[in-house]
Amino acid sequence: MAKRTLPLGKVSTLIEPGPVVLLSTAHRGERDVMTQSWHVMLEFEPPLIGCVISDRNRSFALLKASRECVINIPGVELGEAVARCGNRSGRQLDKFAACGLTPRPAREVGAPLIDECFANLECRVVDTRLVPSYGFFVLQVLHAWVDPAVKDPRTLHHRGRGRFMVAGETIRLRSRAR
Template sequence: MSKRSLPLSKVYGLLEPGPVVLLTTAHKGKINVMTMSWHTMMEFEPPLVGCVISGRDFSFTALKATRQCVLNIPTAELAAKVVGCGNTSGRLVDKFETFGLTPLPAALVGAPLIAECYANLECRVVDTRLVNRYNFFVLDVLKAWIDPACKDPRTLHHRGQGVFMVAGETIKLPSKMK
C-alpha cells in the first residue's frame, strides 16, 4: 500500500470532533446564532465541552461578556439553514428571522434554545484560561433537552471547505463503559 502526503490544511476533515452545532447567545438585547464545529467533550459528568470560537465572530464578544450559551444540535434536515447561519454575520442580520429559526426561552441561561433542533444544551463558561491564546472556552452543560419524537437523529459533520458528512448507520459493540 502506498501513501501520499496530505496538506496540513486538510487534517481537520480527518479529525472532525462531532456534529455541527448552532451556538446561541444573548447580549445587550440581541440574540444570535452561529454555526460551530470546533468542539470536543472534555468530561462526562458533569458534562464539560471545550469549543473554539474565532475572536472575529460576533458570538465571541457575547459569550465572553455573558459567559452563557446554548449548544443546539440540528439534524441533516436543517443543513441549508446551518450553512446559511455559518455564512452570515450576526452583526448584519437577524439569523433567527432570516433562516426561519424559532427561539425558545432556556431554563437556566439567557441565550435561547432553537426549537427546530433535536437537542439543546444550556451552558455556562467555567474556564477562560485558554481564550486569550487559543479562543478556547470550556463550557459546563447545566441542562440538556431532547426531542423524544426524533428517534434516529442524522447529524451533520463538517469535513471542511463546505463538505459535510451525515451520520449514518449505527452499530453496537460490547463495551465495559457505563
C-alpha cells in the same frame, strides 16, 4: 496500500470532532447564532464541553460578556439553515429570522434555545484561561433538552469548504462501558 502526503491544512478534514451545532448567545438585548463545529467533551459528570470560537465572530463577544450560551444540535434536515447561518454575519441581520430558526426561552441561561433542533444544551462558561491564545472556552452544561421522538438523529459533520458528512448507521460493538 500506497499512501500519499496530505497537506497539513487538510488534517481537520480527517479529525473533525463531532456534529455541527448552532451556538446561540445573548447579552443585553442582543442575540446571535453561529454554526460551530470545533467542540469536544472534556468531562461527563458534570458535563464539560470545550469549544473554539474565533474572536472575529459576533458570538465571541456575546459569549465573553454573558458567559452563557446554548449548544443547539440540528439534524440533517436543517442542513441548509446550518450552512446559511455559517455563511452570514449577525452584525447586520437577525440570523434567526434569516435562517428560519425559532428562538425559545431557555430555563437556566439568557441565550435562546432553537426550537427546530432535536437537542439543546444550556451552558455556562466555567474556564476562559485558553481564550486569549486559542479562543477555547470551557462550558458546563446546566440543563439538557432532547426530543424523545428523534431516536437515531442524523447529524452533520463538517469536512471543510462546504462539504459535510451525515452520521450514518449505528452499530454495536463489545464494550465494558455502560
